[in-house]
Amino acid sequence: MTASDERIGRTARLELSNQRLTEFEALVLEASPEGIVLDRSAFYPGGGGQPPDHGALVFDGVMCRIVGARKGDDLYLLPAEGDPIPGPGTRVRGVVDQGRRFELMRTHSALHVLSGVVFRDFGALVTGGNMDPLSARLDFNLETVPEGFRDDLERLCNQEVLADRAIEVFSLPRQEAMEIPDIIRTATNLLPPEIEVVRIVDIVGLDTQADGGTHVASTAQIGELTVTKVENKGKGFRRVRISLPRL
Numbered sequence: 001m002t003a004s005d006e007r008i009g010r011t012a013r014l015e016l017s018n019q020r021l022t023e024f025e026a027l028v029l030e031a032s033p034e035g036i037v038l039d040r041s042a043f044y045p046g047g048g049g050q051p052p053d054h055g056a057l058v059f060d061g062v063m064c065r066i067v068g069a070r071k072g073d074d075l076y077l078l079p080a081e082g083d084p085i086p087g088p089g090t091r092v093r094g095v096v097d098q099g100r101r102f103e104l105m106r107t108h109s110a111l112h113v114l115s116g117v118v119f120r121d122f123g124a125l126v127t128g129g130n131m132d133p134l135s136a137r138l139d140f141n142l143e144t145v146p147e148g149f150r151d152d153l154e155r156l157c158n159q160e161v162l163a164d165r166a167i168e169v170f171s172l173p174r175q176e177a178m179e180i181p182d183i184i185r186t187a188t189n190l191l192p193p194e195i196e197v198v199r200i201v202d203i204v205g206l207d208t209q210a211d212g213g214t215h216v217a218s219t220a221q222i223g224e225l226t227v228t229k230v231e232n233k234g235k236g237f238r239r240v241r242i243s244l245p246r247l
């Protein structure tokens with residue numbers, strides 16, 4: 001859930017300002033079976049708990065499937081074993097697996113609804129989390145679990161889904177961002193000092209966070225979520241698991 005740059009090494013990131021972009025043209029700068037570097041990419045590279053996108057690079061009538069990403073000095077897209085690799089200088093068409101990406105966007109947005117509701121109604125903060133397409137968990141520093149917590153939480157989250165709140169993404173200078181009370185709550189210790197512009201994901205009226213992930217445009221797109229489990233992992237350490245319907 002941290003904010004991140006619009007560029008990784010030599011690769012311009014297209015997915016942060018256009019979250020629905022799933023096809024793009026790019027030039028291969030470097031390539032080996034260990035990773036392919038493009039001049040621009042709409043593949044979400046992973047981060048903030050959101051896994052990397054999958055998809056393909058299409059060139060010269062063949063296809064190289066992309067099964068992950070690795071971040072170093074550059075952004076390396078990971079090719080499927082045995083697939084043809086486009087050489088440096090090749091123009092490729094990048095195609096992001098839309099189904100997987102949209103499921104991850106819905107899941108990531110659902111986690112923001114969950115953390116917003118738990119903070120607003122139960123006063124607890126997030127201490128960790130993880131997500132896969134359509135299932136995820138968040139950990140909270142919640143001292144005691146009130147009776148009926150699981151059912152109440154599910155109902156309160158789905159009220160926010162039904163309310164169809166807009167989910168807006170924008171950037172602010174660090175100083176300005178840090179004046180938003182919610183940002184101080186979530187990002188004070190997460191934002192590296194060198195980040196000067198902070199990307200904000202705002203579920204209008206519910207939850208505002210510094211965030212580098214991709215999100216759906218409004219909460220109704222998440223779909224009705226299920227709180228599948230509330231686990232007690234020790235003193236003040238609760239793990240909440242959710243799942244989303246396949247649409």
Ligand SMILES: [Zn+2]
Pocket residue numbers: 001002048108112211212213
């Ligand atoms: Zn997030």
